[in-house]
Amino acid sequence: MRPGFRIGIGAxxxxxxxxxxxxxxxxxAEERGLPAAIRRGVSVAxxxxxxxxxxxxGAARIVVDxxxxxxxxxxxxxxxGSPFDPFNQEAPPPDTALPVEERxxxxxxxxxxxxxxxxxxxERRADRNVVVLTKRx
Amino acid sequence: MEITTRTQQDxxxxxxxxxxxxxxxxxxQAAIDAILAGGGRKVVxxxxxxxxxxxxxxxxxxxxxxxxxxxxxxxRLFGLNETVREVFEISGFATILxxxxxxxxxLEQLRER
Numbered sequence: 287m288r289p290g291f292r293i294g295i296g297a298x299x300x301x302x303x304x305x306x307x308x309x310x311x312x313x314x315a316e317e318r319g320l321p322a323a324i325r326r327g328v329s330v331a332x333x334x335x336x337x338x339x340x341x342x343x344g345a346a347r348i349v350v351d352x353x354x355x356x357x358x359x360x361x362x363x364x365x366x367g368s369p370f371d372p373f374n375q376e377a378p379p380p381d382t383a384l385p386v387e388e389r390x391x392x393x394x395x396x397x398x399x400x401x402x403x404x405x406x407x408x409e410r411r412a413d414r415n416v417v418v419l420t421k422r423x
Numbered sequence: 424m425e426i427t428t429r430t431q432q433d434x435x436x437x438x439x440x441x442x443x444x445x446x447x448x449x450x451x452q453a454a455i456d457a458i459l460a461g462g463g464r465k466v467v468x469x470x471x472x473x474x475x476x477x478x479x480x481x482x483x484x485x486x487x488x489x490x491x492x493x494x495x496x497x498x499r500l501f502g503l504n505e506t507v508r509e510v511f512e513i514s515g516f517a518t519i520l521x522x523x524x525x526x527x528x529x530l531e532q533l534r535e536r
Contacts, residue, residue, distance in 0.1 A: 301446045308442075326506045333477050337445035382515025386488045394514055395478035401513045 290314075290353035295336075297346045304336045307350050318354055324421055327402035328359060331419055334395040335363055335372070343367030343415070358404075361419040370415055371408040372396055425472075426454045434533050435463040436526070440472035443480030452483050459487075464496030465536065467529040471502030476510050488520055497521075497536055499529035 291314055295303030311332060315325040332350070339348055345367030353360050373396065380393045400406060405420040424447035425440040435458045443451055458466060466487070470476075484500075491498050500522045503511065511517040523529050 304446065322505070326509055329475070330477065330506070330510060333444060333475075337477060337479065341445060380514070382513075384515075384519070386485070386492055386519045389485055389489075389515075389519060394481050398478055398510060398513055 289355070290351065292349065292351045295340075295348040295350070300340045303348070304333065304340060307336060308333060311352060314352065314354075320354075320359070320423075324359065324423065328361060328419075328421055331399045331402050331421075332361055332363075334399050335361075335417060335419070338372055338395060339363065339365050339367065339415075343370060345415075357423055359421045359423060361421075363415075363417045363419075365415050366413065367415060369410050371410075372417065373400070373406050373408050424450055426450060428454060428458065430463075431530060432534075433463075434465045434467055434530060436467045436469055438469040438472065442475045442477075443473060443483070444475065444477040445479040448479040448483050451480065452486075455483065455487050459490060459494075464491065464494055465533045466491060466496065466498050467526065467533065468498070468500045469502050469526060470500060470504070470507055473502070473507060474504065476507045478514075481510070481514055481516060484516065484520060497533055499523055499532060501526055501529050 291310060293307050293310055308329060311329060339345060343365050345365035348363065348365040351362040379397050380390060399419065403419045404422045407418045409416050424442060427438040429436050437454060437458070439451060441447065488498050498521060500520055501524060503522060511522070523532065
């Protein structure tokens with residue numbers, strides 16, 4: 287068995303592509319017997335990141351690479367859109383203690399990714415955005 | 424995603440099935456908009472067949488809660504699975520929205536209003 291998988295998403299098949307990545311991850315997680323809590327966290331993070339990239343990045347191609355290491359799972363997302371670091375934005379993180387009336391709509395996706403992953407990194411490499419998420423096993 | 428709406432007296436129950444994410448949240452938003460436009464002010468959302476919710480889905484819920492608050496209406500949610508519950512807890516939605524255990528609890532609370 288391969289220790290991971292790689293999927294490419296083209297411009298025409300974006301949302302279908304995101305669904306395909308989700309389905310492939312679920313299958314992979316099942317096959318490798320990943321704990322339910324890890325599956326949930328990674329599925330959410332992967333979905334949030336893909337949704338962001340698809341909606342705002344203007345990328346023609348997105349590649350998702352998932353690798354299972356002995357003690358961690360890493361998810362790499364590479365896209366050829368304009369430079370964008372999702373983890374270094376000026377908007378403050380949402381205040382999750384505010385009541386309904388005062389809660390702002392937005393900023394939740396990145397917050398979920400940060401909370402569910404152990405490490406998040408971004409770099410601009412060879413005209414590509416490269417995001418790496420790590421979850422310890 | 425599948426959305427089923429039914430009413431019981433003055434309460435509208437919306438059952439969401441599948442994934443509530445960036446792809447499907449416009450559909451859910453449209454279903455909820457239709458309820459509010461039709462004068463519905465007591466809304467129960469049934470999550471028992473919902474596998475997954477992303478931040479786009481949370482935005483729909485927050486917007487709905489805000490609108491119902493302004494209109495002196497009420498929102499109750501029930502049937503959250505582990506994945507949805509975890510997302511609710513991390514985002515703080517578990518405390519700002521009214522989550523109950525069963526449909527019966529939800530209806531009972533809204534009838535008293």
